[in-house]
Amino acid sequence: MAGTRDDYDVTAALDEFYASRTGVCGLVESGVTIVPPLFLAPNSPPPPPLGTTNFIIPTIDLSLPRSVIVPLVHAAARTCGIFYVTNHGVPADVIDSALSAVRAFHELPPAVRSAFYTLAPVGGVSFSTYRNDRPRQAARPDAIPVLPWRDSLTISLAPPGPDMGHFPASCRDPLLEYHRVMAEFGKKKIGALLSEALGVGAEWLEKTMQMEAASMASHYYPPCPEPAKVIGGMDHTDPFLFTVLVQDAVGGLVVHVDDGEWIDVPPVAGTLLINITELLKVFSNDEYISIDHRVRVKSMKESRVSIALFFNPSDSHIIEPLPELVTADKPRRYRSFTMTEFMDSRKGKFGNGSSSIQQFALTSEPSS
Numbered sequence: 035m036a037g038t039r040d041d042y043d044v045t046a047a048l049d050e051f052y053a054s055r056t057g058v059c060g061l062v063e064s065g066v067t068i069v070p071p072l073f074l075a076p077n078s079p080p081p082p083p084l085g086t087t088n089f090i091i092p093t094i095d096l097s098l099p100r101s102v103i104v105p106l107v108h109a110a111a112r113t114c115g116i117f118y119v120t121n122h123g124v125p126a127d128v129i130d131s132a133l134s135a136v137r138a139f140h141e142l143p144p145a146v147r148s149a150f151y152t153l154a155p156v157g158g159v160s161f162s163t164y165r166n167d168r169p170r171q172a173a174r175p176d177a178i179p180v181l182p183w184r185d186s187l188t189i190s191l192a193p194p195g196p197d198m199g200h201f202p203a204s205c206r207d208p209l210l211e212y213h214r215v216m217a218e219f220g221k222k223k224i225g226a227l228l229s230e231a232l233g234v235g236a237e238w239l240e241k242t243m244q245m246e247a248a249s250m251a252s253h254y255y256p257p258c259p260e261p262a263k264v265i266g267g268m269d270h271t272d273p274f275l276f277t278v279l280v281q282d283a284v285g286g287l288v289v290h291v292d293d294g295e296w297i298d299v300p301p302v303a304g305t306l307l308i309n310i311t312e313l314l315k316v317f318s319n320d321e322y323i324s325i326d327h328r329v330r331v332k333s334m335k336e337s338r339v340s341i342a343l344f345f346n347p348s349d350s351h352i353i354e355p356l357p358e359l360v361t362a363d364k365p366r367r368y369r370s371f372t373m374t375e376f377m378d379s380r381k382g383k384f385g386n387g388s389s390s391i392q393q394f395a396l397t398s399e400p401s402s
């Protein structure tokens with residue numbers, strides 16, 4: 035039956051898809067009218083309807099006095115784990131140029147784009163449709179499609195930076211400028227606010243943790259002939275410290291809020307989204323939330339572009355709850371671990387579809 039994976043060989047289909055070297059966008063360019071089985075979860079329940087809850091994603095105006103903003107950031111990180119910022123000072127043209135450059139790259143003629151196609155990073159650059167490996171090890175892998183409806187250009191920007199020979203020239207300058215401006219914003223504004231909100235002084239993330247805007251994922255969600263059947267980005271929590279996300283006006287990002295509902299995180303002109311991620315949750319001793327999110331594909335006609343910039347601590351740091359946040363009332367929630375252990379866990383070695391920090395959690399229950 036069309037739409038199931040029973041009638042064909044997944045490995046062969048995946049090989050064929052990757053051999054085309056043109057990604058999901060290539061499928062759309064070739065005129066598919068039915069979503070290929072690789073993108074369908076045969077036993078997936080229908081996508082959950084969006085919630086009707088009154089949950090509101092906080093918006094923080096960064097032009098307010100610091101004494102006002104720090105408690106707002108703290109509250110947003112505790113209650114939601116994702117928030118918009120306005121009056122952030124990042125020039126609109128830097129963001130618009132980066133989003134346009136990402137779109138232009140993904141919409142290059144297939145023969146040009148395919149030259150960059152590589153699953154494993156080369157010179158710190160990869161361009162592919164990343165298969166849903168980690169969630170596939172979940173309790174019900176049959177509920178998860180092999181591939182998301184998305185192509186991603188991912189650039190590693192940790193010093194010394196990517197090999198410019200592998201960084202597509204069509205988007206290099208706008209993305210490097212975006213990285214330069216957004217890295218500064220992330221360190222000086224968001225990093226400082228979060229550090230202060232955690233009570234460890236404004237310079238903790240930037241100076242002590244030697245935080246860097248270490249990688250950037252530029253996503254392209256092509257239009258889809260059957261949008262309700264695919265997933266643009268599987269449920270996940272972001273790793274590292276925090277993510278700065280920009281999206282175009284199409285929308286599709288949804289988050290899983292406390293009461294179990296999925297709610298829309300619509301694009302709001304002039305804002306940036308700040309997403310608290312797993313390592314900051316550990317440092318905060320579970321004071322902060324790292325929110326589960328996914329991307330829905332909304333349109334049969336429009337493609338969507340987003341850029342996620344991930345802020346990491348330097349590799350040499352030990353990750354553990356801040357001693358200031360461990361109390362008699364709130365005992366330590368995680369053991370200490372290294373960035374290497376953490377990165378290994380992200381590769382799926384221990385992956386079980388849930389957050390990758392769970393394996394470092396301390397539990398009072400006896401181990402079996």
Ligand SMILES: O=C(O)CCC(=O)C(=O)O
Binds near residue numbers: 272281342
């Ligand atoms: O495209 C989006 O809105 C989200 C992307 C995302 O979740 C990620 O890159 O981690």
Ligand SMILES: [Fe+2]
Binds near residue numbers: 270271327
């Ligand atoms: Fe994410």
